[in-house]
Amino acid sequence: MEKIQQNQKFPLTIKRIGINGEGVGYFKKQVVFVPGALPGEEVVVEAVRAHPKFTEAIVKKVRKRSPHRVKAPCPVYEQCGGCQLQHLEYAQQLKAKRDIVIQALERYTKFSVEQLEIRDTIGMEDPWKYRNKSQFQLREMKGKIVSGLYSMNSHRLISVPECIVQHPITNKVNNEVRRILEDFRIPIYNEKTKKGIVKTIVVRVGVETGQVQVVIVTTGKELPRKDMIGKEIKKRLPEVVSVMQNINPKKTSLVFGDKTQKLAGTDYIEEKMSAFSYELSARAFFQLNPEQTIKLYDEVKKAANLTGKEKIVDAYCGVGTIGLWLAEGAAEIRGMDVIGEGIKDAKKNAAKHHLNNAMYVTGKAEDILPKWEREGWHPDVIIVDPPRTGCDPEFLKTLLKIKPKTFIYVSCNPSTLAKDLQAISKQYEVRYVQPVDMFPQTSHVEVIVKFVLKV
Template sequence: MSSQQKNKQNQKQKPAQQPSNIHMEMGQTFPLTIKRLGINGEGVGYFKKQVVFVAGALPGEEVVARVTKIQPKFAEAEIKKIRKASPHRVKAPCPYFGKCGGCQLQHLDYQQQLREKRDILIQALERHTKFDVSKLDIRPTIGMDNPWDYRNKSQFQVGQQNGKLVAGLYGLNSHQLVAIDHCMVQTPATDKVAQGVKQILQDFKAEPYDERKRTGVVRNIVTRAGIETGEVQVVLVTEKNNLPRKDLIADEIMKRHPEVKSVVQNVNPGKTSMIFGDKSTKLKGKGTIDETMGGLSFELSPRAFFQLNPEQTKKLYNEVKTAAALTGKEKIADAYCGVGTIGLWLADGAKEIRGMDVIEASIEDANKNAKNHGINATYVTGTAEHWLPKWTKEGWKPDVVVVDPPRTGCDRALLDTIKKVKPKKFIYVSCNPSTLAKDLEYLAKEYKVEYMQPVDMFPQTAHVECISLLVRIK
């Protein structure tokens, strides 16, 4: 998935102005049987044929629900009482579960998480396509042996509570910062360094940024670890360039944490939910860190996209390679390529790789990575809808196109380009079942869905990744 995300439009309307078909009242309680999990991990039930989303409820449970919010086409509720618990309900081990917005499914047995994620994919296909889903080859979700300690990157918001600098995540559906001292899904390296940097900023009396008052400096602490190399990068995201004593802070970070090989300041002055701004400056050490995966090495700059779960990434990319079924003669286009990971993973079975991404820093890293491995690959800045027609006109037509877009899915212009360029195979790596389903429906007349393989990249959350192999209909 590319690091470029489309800004979501805030559609804030007063409840009184919303025409609603939901016939219930705020605070109303009623018994409810939970039928399935929603795409955000909430339980879904029906009260008098009206959809109700219940946070924390699990499929098969019978609960007493209390209405907390009424929307035009559905209601939201909380659990007042569990009358009949799911046999798959477990005690969540994390003290922040239900408080921070990071995980949604720690209270669900892991093997059942894998089954429910496949079902979330099926629901999206039923909702957004005309496919006979019962006839699709949708395979069991590929999971992890140890579904903890897997994230190689943390992005903690910085704030101040009771006069003390804290770092953590915003609560679910709120802007209330939940201070986190230990995250169970982070790798030990990122977790340790993030907590250490938090203490150093406190020691140097760095002022957290307050977005309401528009005061302060430090917005985020971002840490990324090379799991195979042991190298760690720290990015201090600030509202303005002037971070007092930033050189001393960088020195102290590397002194207390020798595993840190790169300290970078990123400036983000915008009033935005995006973590990074456009300007990054190296404060100490290297501008990048190195990581290896599957015998390939990668240079990672702060804004470059790299998958967050290395163990599952290997499985994901091997599934892409299986879907591609390369013979050594194929030309491959890698759209939303990031630092070139998928293309380089496929390179030993392909004739040539070309890729594109709108993030210039990612393309620089991708070309370095290809050159370092002596791989016949070319990466350019821009969109696939610009480059694919240009290359085709010049006589270079891809046999296989691989896409790994953001949660917003593929741009319609890209899908139209796929229809025109007509690669034999189109391999779609998706992190959002809803946008995946809509995009597959759009291509249904030109491409057949051969099979779909869900992969659990983010255990304990409701997210599910999926590889779809599409073959051109002749």
């Protein structure tokens, strides 16, 4: 097979959208990924990186445009990289996301996708201004502080003063906090010189409550005039009820470090979804799109099909959101997570809603579940909502030993879901796969899979 050479130009027909939002085509039986190209388009591309199994290319000319191509409304869309699909009609984004799930299943499992019930993606009526949390990196440029996101595959910071997928309050608060740091002449961390103090501004809003939390992420404990900064933020931004400092000295892609301390206000903000309210501390996980989260959790509830007699485990439970959603229809809910702050919040949330049938503990599910089993407590339903890396292999081994009748997997990464699905399917039948669009304009897709124990 003739290998594609770097800088080689060639015609290509785009067949589908890839997992990172790029167009996918085939040239001389080789896979070619082309950012910005859409299914059905005929393009001339130039190879920019040739790998043994695939080639990355850029569009040089569009010979035939997709009828579903639209003009991206964001002025920095092509530089930013935070969104990947703003140039595609929203209805087609939903179809592409279902196809991304199918691609992952085809690649990582032995299933014939025709055997599986893969449902249409559940979307939003208004797919803009939905993100309740912003994490903007900071840079000092010509005496001014710039906040924004890194360009795709680089550490070049793109200034994003007004992100159109962010809730408007997060944009407003981020910009004002940036100005306050500028006014107080706080040194901004410089990756090259390794000098400076503040790395990131994180803003989270309770969409229903209007309460806002600001977290200033620093390289160490030092933050000059920290009390004055906290007071000034509260003075200029009355909606901010919590100002925190998180200390992250590590040189990693992770935003938060292990230590968080209060600068002003409360330790947490409150958010409401349907009949439930939640206390959210700085590092506690909470879904970024509350409107779609309600749809997601309602789908989990449908999948659990509760009668009131079930014992449920909410593994990787965070602040207990999924468990609370299901608690009323269950005999008992037990949850666990490795982040102790989240478990504290989960306990508070359960107590606040007078749920006497909920119990939360800190630790790994693969350690705790066998202990409960030895004590004679056996779950009927296990729900898991793991990070992007998927389930820990030890957790999957534990699941297959404990054998609940129903297992519900909520995934934010179709590739790791598909790999885990292959292992789970040894003992479980896949009832259906339900994609949910939690992040419109991006290539991310959330997926719920209902598994039932084979008889």
